Amino acid sequence: GESVGLHLPTLSVQEGDNSIINCAYSNSASDYFIWYKQESGKGPQFIIDIRSNMDKRQGQRVTVLLNKTVKHLSLQIAATQPGDSAVYFCAENIRGYSTLTFGKGTMLLVSP
Amino acid sequence: KAGVTQTPRYLIKTRGQQVTLSCSPISGHRSVSWYQQTPGQGLQFLFEYFSETQRNKGNFPGRFSGRQFSNSRSEMNVSTLELGDSALYLCASLGQAVGETQYFGPGTRLLVL
Numbered sequence: 001g002e003s004v005g006l007h008l009p010t011l012s013v014q015e016g017d018n019s020i021i022n023c024a025y026s027n028s029a030s031d032y033f034i035w036y037k038q039e040s041g042k043g044p045q046f047i048i049d050i051r052s053n054m055d056k057r058q059g060q061r062v063t064v065l066l067n068k069t070v071k072h073l074s075l076q077i078a079a080t081q082p083g084d085s086a087v088y089f090c091a092e093n094i095r096g097y098s099t100l101t102f103g104k105g106t107m108l109l110v111s112p
Numbered sequence: 113k114a115g116v117t118q119t120p121r122y123l124i125k126t127r128g129q130q131v132t133l134s135c136s137p138i139s140g141h142r143s144v145s146w147y148q149q150t151p152g153q154g155l156q157f158l159f160e161y162f163s164e165t166q167r168n169k170g171n172f173p174g175r176f177s178g179r180q181f182s183n184s185r186s187e188m189n190v191s192t193l194e195l196g197d198s199a200l201y202l203c204a205s206l207g208q209a210v211g212e213t214q215y216f217g218p219g220t221r222l223l224v225l
Contacts, residue, residue: 034213043116043202043216044155089155098143098206099168100214102155 008087010107019077021106023090028071030092034100035064035075039086047075047088077108085110114139116205116217124223130191133220137184137205143167144186145214146178149200158201161186190222198224 013019025033031052036044050057050064050073057064063076073090087107091100117136125131137144145168146158157170161180178188184205190197200221204214 036216041218043218046213046215049213091155097168098145098160098162098214099157099170100145100147100204101157102147104154 008105008107010109012109012111013080015080015082015110015112017080019075019080019084019108019110021075021077021088021108023073023075023103023106025071025073025090025092025101025103027092027094027101028068029094030101032093033064033066033073034091034093035062035073036089036091036102037084037086038089038105044089080108080110082110082112084108116203116215118201118203118217118220120220121218122221122223124225125193126225127193127195129193130189131193131222132187132189133201133203133222135186135188135203135205135217137186137203138215141205141215142184143206144180144184145204145206146186146188147202147204148172149202149219150198155202158188193224195224198222 034049035047037047038044048059048062048064050066055066061078065074087105089105090103119134143162145160147155149155159178160168164180175191180186200219202219203217206214
């Protein structure tokens, strides 16, 4: 899921597969990270978050992994469903500030 | 609790006009942030208001302004619209603690002709 400029990277999977969406963040001072899902015509929807004192956090069908050494974040979706089709954004937050800095996003397409 | 609401959902304006967008945060949330989303630039931070004061500001020209009312509702204004202002404008609210999750509204789609 590396950004390739103006075009969103796309991940195409089959229903039931596991999906992994990657994100490289830029600021080593960031200490809070969030994954959002955005469906067409809607605002970003919170999926899962993780703080910098953790390297893994699990939710329902989703897991976020954080590697601070290489400034890399990933979102794993288990048993991907067609309803998971959307654009996924990672966002980072720097301690002391409420501003979120967003990545470019990855489009996930799930085929039945 | 009701989510973040934004009005209007869609707007069409012409170059040179001005526009005002409105956002009502989640009940109890005192911080409102505004973001601009375009296909080319992605999601970019405009500004944040907390307790009626602008707390943070992104790198946008002075044509973009905002304010927050005592009930935490916020408005943003864009004056002298340009074609490049066409975008989805998103509002997000969060509670009092910095670093908490921000919850987004559905956005206002602005088209400048």
